[in-house]
Every structure is written in structure tokens, then in C-alpha cells.
Amino acid sequence: MGILERIRELRTQLNDHNRKYYVENAPEISDFEFDRLLRELQELEAAHPEYADPNSPTVRVGSDITSEFRSVRHRFPMLSLGNTYSLDELHEFIERVEKEVGETEFVCELKFDGTAISLTYDHGRLSQAVTRGDGTAGDDVTANVRTIRSVPLVLSGEGYPDLFEIRGEILMPYASFDRLNAEREAAGEPLFANPRNAAAGTLKQLSSAVVARRGLDCTLYQLAGDDLPYDSHWENLQKAREWGFKISNEMRICRSIAQVDEFIAHWDEARSRLPFPTDGVVVKVNRYADRRALGSTAKAPRWAVAYKFKAEQALTELLSVDFQVGRTGAVTPVANLAPVQLAGTTVKRATLHNAEQIAQLDIRLGDRVYVEKGGEIIPKITGVDFAQRKADSRPFEYITVCPVCGTPLVRYEGEAKYYCPNQNHCEPQILGRIIHFIRRKAMDIDGLGEETVELLYRNGLVHDAADLYDLRAGQITSLPRMGEKSAENIMESIRRSKLVPFPRVLFALGIRFVGETTAKYLASHFGSMDAVMRATREELVEAEEVGPKVADGILDYFADEGNRTLIERLRRAGLKFEAEAPRLRSDALTGKSFVISGKFSTHSRDELKELIELHGGRNLAAVSANVDYIVAGENMGPAKLKKAEKLGIPILTEKEFLALIADDEPAAATFAAEEPETPAQPTQGALF
Structure with a gap:
């Protein structure tokens, strides 16, 4: 047998064994034998690079070569689902x-709690893997997805189309999640909040070798293509199982409301025994002909809906309370709990919000408390089992001094939280301000994560944001785990940050109550940093979105000598301290104010806000009589909707908003025309 024939034979054997182990759960050989075959293939491929194949089983181990992610347009839009x-x-x-x-007929499926993915197969071989992104385009993460062992690289069986997509969810099983967090805790690294965040973060790792080690899984639930073998969702998924895809066994065809209710009731209780996270049930129309008749809105299909389970609750003991200090000095109490299983993860900590909540719930150390996950993400304490309260328990005493620097805490009028006022000498506040400064929506300095900022601070290299502009590459390479390439990337990103426009510089300062939108209005109203610094309280409140509370926060910031010194150092570093004249595409929205609410299928909220400003309009944060239009997407806040209806404010869909600017400006029409076309008779693949 020749070398190429042996390589092909090994690839076929390993792909078959991989499918039997990770998809069918029916291994036929030992791990030792599998590893022996894999090592043989690796050695042959290394000796004969001319026979390289991007879908070889050897790619499962990943590579340490890093690569950025390019944006890829979806052939069929990845629509979102309506929730209830x-x-x-x-x-x-x-x-x-x-x-x-x-x-x-309806097909009921578990709603997996991971990160959505679309896989493209060309003549039976994986050619591309793309994240949902904004629904129109996503990131190409093919190299990382190839390391996930439940994703077939080469299809088996027969009858698959020459070109098709299959969509599903990248998951991190609980076992992988617990192992990963244990490793991060031992290394002193921040823990992932939940398996969904861990899966999404892992999928965007630049090193596929890291992805390979983290134990991701992938379950598929939707085919998209023009030449699918059957006319129903159920039959196509069963056929996809024959091709080697991991299709959920927890699916069911339901022909009545009673059967749907029975499926939901079963999994609402049984989900706690699953090895992966799920947060609801998806109900889909089975026949494609019925789907085409029902159609879709701009945001979601009319033939599917997601029923979300209510938050799970657990009872456990409150052991102690820690207090964390944020960048603004706000002190947040965090409960330490006896470990308890909740929504598939082990919960040891939960937020208590503030002193008022502790007093309102009458929470005491040693109490048995009810914990649930708000939105299935952040655990919170919702009540106390008073029947199990110990006889010698005492009311909780809130701290009076900062837990880090010992400064007496203050409580500002109208605020629920206590604050540490020692902003220039309290470590978490200093670190928090630097981390806020480098954020993507602020100065966007790549390569400087929280851990690196802490390294720089603890090694005496950075004490405030201005120190970043005095850094040298040699100082960075002297730090643990920082090579020359990383140092140069950080230095280049710092240099690029000097081009960031003035509104983002103002936001990056971290002035109390000045968010991203308020910073834009301040920059537009005053035009320069010097003008903002000189402004009186009366002058500040004349700017859009600036009330007395925000004005006082700005005055307090610039009254501090340390902050003024920081501003001058940033000026010398070359940051932009003056607003550039806006270059409008049109004046179609001049004099009009908008509020953006919900999730959108074609644009992000930030992109819609930018479009509003490019056409002369204004963005407001809250619904009031000053608002002319609300642009509403999926899951618009019910309070905003109710207030808008009460005030009679017109509510626009994303498509209606784009029509507003398209009618007045050719450039805007071109922008809108770049959206994927929706055929009059959608194909089988026009799916979410």
C-alpha cells in the first residue's frame, strides 16, 4: 500500500471511529488504539506535507498559529426566534x-443554551463555519470548529446535497465547564459566569489548540439549502443523522396543544439531568410548504417560537458576605454560599445588590436562602426560609469603611449603594478606570485585558490611563507570559488609539454618570475638552441628556486636581480633544429624536444609532414626550412599549426606519440594498 493510500485509509478509519464515539456514543476501539492510529497519521502527514487536507482528523488537536476572524455574509439570513x-x-x-x-404538525425541540453556528458542506466536506453575528453576516471560525469532535469533517452515508448549510448550537457541557473553571480558579484567572459565555468565548479564541482542549460539543437542528432531500424538517434531520451529524434525540412530533404541553412539562423538570445547558423548548412547524405559507417578519420566522423555562431556584446556606469595589467606588455585596446545583452549574456566589435589599429581605448570616438565576445568567438571592432560621441569628450589619483601603464609605443622595470616595488611592477603582479606558467602545486598545492591566499595575508600570502612553515594548516583554509579538501588538494598538474621536475619549475618562451617548452629546454641544472643563453647572444642563445629577458628576470630576493632571498628560500624549465636524449623509432626520429598543436582524443597535446621526437625527436614551420615533426590534422592553403607546409615539420596524433614510438619500438606499434579498417564495433554506 502506498503512502497516500495509507493516509486516506487512516483518515477514513479515524473519522468513522470519531463519529461512533462522539455522535453515536458507541465506541468500537479503545482510546489507546485511537491515539495510536492518530499518531501514525500525524507522522505521515508531517513527512508528506504535499498530502495536507484541511479536513484531516489531525486538525482536531488544533494549532497554536493565531488568526483573526474575517466577516462572512450568510447565504441565508440567520433569523432570531420570538420568545415567550x-x-x-x-x-x-x-x-x-x-x-x-x-x-x-409541530416539531418540539430543546432550546440549547450555547452559541449559534452555521456549517457549510461542499460535496460532503466541511468548507466553512460561521457564527450568527448580526444575522446577516458572522465571523468565520472554521479552524476552531474543526477541532470539535462531534462536528463531522467529511460526511458519511449518501443523499446529501452538493452544497448545503446545517445550523445548530456550539455547547460547553457541564463537565467541560466545571473543569475549565477549576483550572482558571487554580491559575488565579477570572471564572466564566456560565457555560454559554464559556462556549462563546472559547469559539473566538485565536488559538485553535486552546479550543481543542476545552471540550466543546455541537448539536445541529436546522438544514438550509435549495436541494434538500425531503419536504419536512423532521425527515431531513433524521437523514442528517445518517450523514454523521449529532442530532438531538430529545425531539418529538406533536399534533396537538396537549402534546406540546406534555413535552414542555417533561423537560421543565428533566432538564436538570441533562449534561448540557438548555433554557427552553422550540416549537417549529414541520412541513416546509406550511412554513412558506406562514413566511417571516424582518426579525423572526412566523412558523417557530421559543418557550423559555422560568428561572430555576435552589435553597442553600449563606456562609458569608464579601464586598467588591467598582471603578466608580460603588460597593457591591456578594454572598458566599454553600455550593448548590442550579441550572446545571455549581453556584457558590450570588449578588445581593445593596444594603437596602439585604434589609428588605432581612438576610442574615447562616440563613437558608433561595437562589435563582436572573435570566439564567447571574445568580441572585430572592428570599429567606425563615422556618429554618437559627435562634441565635442577628441582623446583618453593613460595612462602614472600604474593604480595600479602609476609607469611610459615603452614600450620595438618591443612591442605593455606598461608595468609597478615595478614588485616587483605592486599587480596584484605579484598575477599574484603566480597564474602562481601554474598552472597545472607549479607546479600543487590543491586547490589554484585565489580567494584563493588573500585571502592569502590580509591576509598577501603570498607575493611571496616561501611563499607557509612556509604556515601552521592553517593559511589557519583561512581564510573565508576554512575548515580543504580544508587546508589539499592544504598542501598536496604543498608537492607534490616538486616532479615536473626541466623544469616545470623553467617554473613556469614566466620568460618573457620563455614558457613551451622553459623551457624544457633550462633545457635540461643547466641541472640545477645554469647553467641557470650563462649563458651569447651568451651561452643562443645556446639553442634551445632561441633567443636574450628570452635571454634578462632571463638575466633581474636573474639580479633582489628579483628574486635571491626567487630562493634561493625555493631551500631551496626542489624544483627540476636539470634536470633528460631522459629515452627514443627508438631512433626512434633522430635528427628529429616536429611541432604539430591542434586538435587530440586519443591524446592531450601535449601527442604527450611527445611521440616525449620519442623517441628522438625535439618539435619546429614554422614552419621553421629546421622542419623535421609536425603532423597535425583537424583545422591546414592555415598559418602553407601554409608555410609547401612552404618549402616542410612532413605532418603526427596522425596515420602516431604513425606508425613512432611503427615500431622502441615495447612499442610504445603497446601504439598505445590501441586505440579503428575500425571495417571493422562500427556499427551504431561508431559515434562522
Whole structure:
């Protein structure tokens, strides 16, 4: 047998064994034998690079070669799903569907809590893996996805289209999540909040070798293409299973509301026994003909909906309370709990928000407390089991001095939290301000994460944001785990940050109550840093979005001598301290004010805000009588919606908003025309 024939044979054997182990859960050989075959293939490929194949089983181990992610446009838009927490609303959805298309079948599936992915196969070989992104375009993460062992690199069986997409969820099983957090805790690194965040963060690692070690999984749930073998969702997924894809076994065809309710009730209880995170059930119309008849909105298909489970709750003991200090000096109490399983993860800590909440719930050390995950993400204490309270328990005493620097805490009028006023000598405040300064929406300094900032601070190289501009590459390379390439990347990013426009520089300072939007209005109103610094309280409140509270925060910031010194050093470093004249695409929205709310399928919220400003409009943060329009996406806040309806404010869809600027400006029309076309009769692949 020749070398190429042996390489091909090994690849076929390893792909087959990989599928049997990770997809079918029916291994036929030992791990030792699998590793022996893999090592043989690695040695042959290393000796004969002319036979390289991007879909070889050897790519599963990943590479230490780093690469950035390029943006890729989706062939079929990845629409979002409408959500509901109400069975009554779910029943209304089913009744509405059947009223329109008649009696039909629904496929009920678990709603996996991971990060969405679209895989493209060309003649049976994985050619591309792209994240959801904004629904229109996502990041190419093919190299990382190839390391996930439940993703087939080469399809088996027959009958698959020459070109098609299959979509699903990249998951981090609980076992992988617990192992990863244990490793990070031992290394003194920040822990991931939940498996979903861990999966998303892992998928965007620049080193595929890191991805390979973290134990991601992938379950697929939707095919997209023009030449699928069957006319129903269920049949195509069963066929995809034959091709080697990991398709959930927890699917069911339901033909009545009662059967749907039964499926939901079962998994609402049984989900705690699953090895991966899930947060609801997706109900989809099965037949493609019915889907085409129902169609889609600009945001979501009308033939599918997600029912979200209510937050899980657990009872455990409150052991102690720590106090964390943020960049503004705000002190947040954090509960340390006896470990308890909640929504598939081990919970040891939970937020207590502030002193008022502790007093309101009458929480005491040693209490048995109820913990739940708000939105399935951040654990919080929601109550106390008073029947189990110890007889000798005493009311909780809130701290009076900063837990880090010992400075007496203060409480500002109208604020629920206590604050440490020692902003220039309290370590977490100093670090927090630097970390805020380098954020993407502020100065956008790549390569400087929280850990690197702490390294620089603890080694005496950085004490404030201005010190970043005095750094030298040699100082960075002297730090642990920092090579020459990393140092040069950081230095280049620092140099590029000098081009950041003035509104973001103002936001980056971290002035109390001055968020991203307020900084834009301040920059537009005053035009320069010097003008903002000289402004009186009366002059400040004349700017859009600046009330007395914000004005006082600005005055307090610039009254501090240390802050004024920082400003002068940043000026000498070359940062932009003056606003550039806006270059408008049109005046279509001049004099109009907008509020953006919800999630959108074609643009991000930031992109919509930018479009508003490019066409002369203004962005406001809150719904009030001063608002002319609300641009509403999926999951618009119910309070905003209610207030808008009460005030009679017109509510625009994303498409209606784009039409506003398209009618007045050719450039805007071109921008809108770049959206993916929706065919009059959607293909089988026009799916989320």
C-alpha cells in the first residue's frame, strides 16, 4: 500500500471511529488504539506535507498559529426566534398557525443554551463555519470548529446535497465547564459566569489548540439549502443523522396543544439531568410548504417560537458576605454560599445588590436562602426560609469603611449603594478606570485585558490611563507570559488609539454618570475638552441628556486636581480633544429624536444609532414626550412599549426606519440594498 493510500485509509478509519464515539456514543476501539492510529497519521502527514487536507482528523488537536476572524455574509439570513414565557401565548401561536394553514404538525425541540453556528458542506466536506453575528453576516471560525469532535469533517452515508448549510448550537457541557473553571480558579484567572459565555468565548479564541482542549460539543437542528432531500424538517434531520451529524434525540412530533404541553412539562423538570445547558423548548412547524405559507417578519420566522423555562431556584446556606469595589467606588455585596446545583452549574456566589435589599429581605448570616438565576445568567438571592432560621441569628450589619483601603464609605443622595470616595488611592477603582479606558467602545486598545492591566499595575508600570502612553515594548516583554509579538501588538494598538474621536475619549475618562451617548452629546454641544472643563453647572444642563445629577458628576470630576493632571498628560500624549465636524449623509432626520429598543436582524443597535446621526437625527436614551420615533426590534422592553403607546409615539420596524433614510438619500438606499434579498417564495433554506 502506498503512502497516500495509507493516509486516506487512516483518515477514513479515524473519522468513522470519531463519529461512533462522539455522535453515536458507541465506541468500537479503545482510546489507546485511537491515539495510536492518530499518531501514525500525524507522522505521515508531517513527512508528506504535499498530502495536507484541511479536513484531516489531525486538525482536531488544533494549532497554536493565531488568526483573526474575517466577516462572512450568510447565504441565508440567520433569523432570531420570538420568545415567550407564557403557555397561553404559546397556545395562541399554535392556534394562529392552524387558522392560517390548517391542521399541521409541530416539531418540539430543546432550546440549547450555547452559541449559534452555521456549517457549510461542499460535496460532503466541511468548507466553512460561521457564527450568527448580526444575522446577516458572522465571523468565520472554521479552524476552531474543526477541532470539535462531534462536528463531522467529511460526511458519511449518501443523499446529501452538493452544497448545503446545517445550523445548530456550539455547547460547553457541564463537565467541560466545571473543569475549565477549576483550572482558571487554580491559575488565579477570572471564572466564566456560565457555560454559554464559556462556549462563546472559547469559539473566538485565536488559538485553535486552546479550543481543542476545552471540550466543546455541537448539536445541529436546522438544514438550509435549495436541494434538500425531503419536504419536512423532521425527515431531513433524521437523514442528517445518517450523514454523521449529532442530532438531538430529545425531539418529538406533536399534533396537538396537549402534546406540546406534555413535552414542555417533561423537560421543565428533566432538564436538570441533562449534561448540557438548555433554557427552553422550540416549537417549529414541520412541513416546509406550511412554513412558506406562514413566511417571516424582518426579525423572526412566523412558523417557530421559543418557550423559555422560568428561572430555576435552589435553597442553600449563606456562609458569608464579601464586598467588591467598582471603578466608580460603588460597593457591591456578594454572598458566599454553600455550593448548590442550579441550572446545571455549581453556584457558590450570588449578588445581593445593596444594603437596602439585604434589609428588605432581612438576610442574615447562616440563613437558608433561595437562589435563582436572573435570566439564567447571574445568580441572585430572592428570599429567606425563615422556618429554618437559627435562634441565635442577628441582623446583618453593613460595612462602614472600604474593604480595600479602609476609607469611610459615603452614600450620595438618591443612591442605593455606598461608595468609597478615595478614588485616587483605592486599587480596584484605579484598575477599574484603566480597564474602562481601554474598552472597545472607549479607546479600543487590543491586547490589554484585565489580567494584563493588573500585571502592569502590580509591576509598577501603570498607575493611571496616561501611563499607557509612556509604556515601552521592553517593559511589557519583561512581564510573565508576554512575548515580543504580544508587546508589539499592544504598542501598536496604543498608537492607534490616538486616532479615536473626541466623544469616545470623553467617554473613556469614566466620568460618573457620563455614558457613551451622553459623551457624544457633550462633545457635540461643547466641541472640545477645554469647553467641557470650563462649563458651569447651568451651561452643562443645556446639553442634551445632561441633567443636574450628570452635571454634578462632571463638575466633581474636573474639580479633582489628579483628574486635571491626567487630562493634561493625555493631551500631551496626542489624544483627540476636539470634536470633528460631522459629515452627514443627508438631512433626512434633522430635528427628529429616536429611541432604539430591542434586538435587530440586519443591524446592531450601535449601527442604527450611527445611521440616525449620519442623517441628522438625535439618539435619546429614554422614552419621553421629546421622542419623535421609536425603532423597535425583537424583545422591546414592555415598559418602553407601554409608555410609547401612552404618549402616542410612532413605532418603526427596522425596515420602516431604513425606508425613512432611503427615500431622502441615495447612499442610504445603497446601504439598505445590501441586505440579503428575500425571495417571493422562500427556499427551504431561508431559515434562522
